[in-house]
Amino acid sequence: MLYVSKKHYDFSDSCWCYIGFGGALSIIVTHDMSPIFGIGFTKLIAGIVFSIGLMLVVLGGAELFTGNNLLIIPCMDRKITPFHLVKNLSVVYIGNFVGSILLVALCVGTGLWKTNNYLVGASSIITANNKVNQTFLEAFCRGILCNWLICLAI
Numbered sequence: 001m002l003y004v005s006k007k008h009y010d011f012s013d014s015c016w017c018y019i020g021f022g023g024a025l026s027i028i029v030t031h032d033m034s035p036i037f038g039i040g041f042t043k044l045i046a047g048i049v050f051s052i053g054l055m056l057v058v059l060g061g062a063e064l065f066t067g068n069n070l071l072i073i074p075c076m077d078r079k080i081t082p083f084h085l086v087k088n089l090s091v092v093y094i095g096n097f098v099g100s101i102l103l104v105a106l107c108v109g110t111g112l113w114k115t116n117n118y119l120v121g122a123s124s125i126i127t128a129n130n131k132v133n134q135t136f137l138e139a140f141c142r143g144i145l146c147n148w149l150i151c152l153a154i
Contacts, residue, residue, distance in 0.1 A: 020103035022053015031123035
């Protein structure tokens, strides 16, 4: 999965839906759990449910930009060229980004965000707000830890 091949470019756009489905399902399942079960258990369940998206990525043979950052290793070992590294990262990043925007549009179109008196939509906005208001160091460290866990899982 980490080596550049043409077939992986074909799958870069499908990855968005797999991870997005995991994220959407995670929010739907946990949006009202915290007052009852506490934040720790709620985050545990969210992580378990979100991992369904990662399983779909693996089973579907798709590519995530986060995991493909490890292509720097075969590039440094001269198993792939810097051109192929940049090409792979660019195509997968663009595919993941465009696809994620399309999935948001589809989710808005379904009206699922109105579920439970708009609490699912509010939970989505709170989650997004928390992500974009992290400091650079917080986001960087979380990104490293997240990618580490994803690579271990795969």
